[in-house]
Amino acid sequence: MKKCPYCAEPVQDDTLVCPHCRMNLTTNVYAPQPTQPNYSQQSPVQPGLTGDAYPTAQPETSGKATGSLIAGVSAYVILPFVGAIIAIILGHLGLSEIKKSAGRLKGDGLAVAGLVLGYIQFALIPFILIIAAIAIPNLIRARTAANEASAVGSLRTITTAEISYSSSCPRIGFAHRLTELGPNGSSCPQGANQIDRILAAGTKNGYRFTPHISSFTGQVPETDFGWNADPVTESSGTKHFFVDETGVIRFSKTGPADQDSDILQ
Numbered sequence: 001m002k003k004c005p006y007c008a009e010p011v012q013d014d015t016l017v018c019p020h021c022r023m024n025l026t027t028n029v030y031a032p033q034p035t036q037p038n039y040s041q042q043s044p045v046q047p048g049l050t051g052d053a054y055p056t057a058q059p060e061t062s063g064k065a066t067g068s069l070i071a072g073v074s075a076y077v078i079l080p081f082v083g084a085i086i087a088i089i090l091g092h093l094g095l096s097e098i099k100k101s102a103g104r105l106k107g108d109g110l111a112v113a114g115l116v117l118g119y120i121q122f123a124l125i126p127f128i129l130i131i132a133a134i135a136i137p138n139l140i141r142a143r144t145a146a147n148e149a150s151a152v153g154s155l156r157t158i159t160t161a162e163i164s165y166s167s168s169c170p171r172i173g174f175a176h177r178l179t180e181l182g183p184n185g186s187s188c189p190q191g192a193n194q195i196d197r198i199l200a201a202g203t204k205n206g207y208r209f210t211p212h213i214s215s216f217t218g219q220v221p222e223t224d225f226g227w228n229a230d231p232v233t234e235s236s237g238t239k240h241f242f243v244d245e246t247g248v249i250r251f252s253k254t255g256p257a258d259q260d261s262d263i264l265q
Contacts (some may be wrong), residue, residue, distance in 0.1 A: 062098050071084075071114060081125075088118040098111070148241075150206075155209075155243040155249055158195065158227050160194075161194030172191075172221055173219075174221075178202055184200070206236030209229050210227070211226065212258065242258055
């Protein structure tokens with residue numbers, strides 16, 4: 001007699017099927033199950049690291065690429081043309097550096113942006129030169145005309161100041177110096193402060209104002225006067241002006257004007 005391995009009931013030794021639980025007794029229920037081969041292979045663990053993960057370094061931004069973008073922007077703000085040249089050079093160097101780094105460097109977009117800004121400015125050079133060729137002479141002429149108009153206005157101011165000064169200071173008459181007509185006039189304080197401090201210093205808006213010595217009589221009181229207005233440089237103005245006690249302003253294009261020069265219309 002033996003026991004059924006499934007239900008533990010006694011059965012005959014030659015019984016093939018348990019009459020109690022109807023299980024097949026020819027199968028060896030105690031045979032060990034075959035083990036499945038384990039093909040998984042553990043990744044080697046480096047000392048000092050936990051698990052099987054390897055750290056991955058993040059790519060750094062190329063300094064040349066960043067410099068290219070900064071130079072490209074500065075070319076439109078503080079370093080025209082020079083900044084464009086720097087941007088183009090650093091842009092090409094940055095792209096080459098990034099390509100050779102095998103992923104260790106990034107920033108190709110910055111380098112390309114710097115290159116674009118640099119090349120755009122160089123492409124604009126012909127247009128800038130054309131505009132400059134047209135605008136600069138016009139600006140010079142406008143500045144010259146403005147200086148000349150200012151000089152004429154200053155001579156008229158001096159004429160009015162001289163008349164007012166001689167009225168306030170009858171014992172002196174007309175003043176020989178512009179400082180006497182300005183805020184710091186001392187010979188006759190009641191006749192001072194007829195002109196502003198800048199004009200009293202003798203130079204204003206590109207013109208120098210000096211007394212025409214031969215127009216003064218040298219008598220006391222002074223009954224005549226004469227003042228010249230001459231450009232400080234050739235770019236300051238093209239005309240020389242003169243005024244005397246008559247109030248008529250005259251001009252000359254060849255040198256200092258005097259009482260015989262052409263009358264300004």
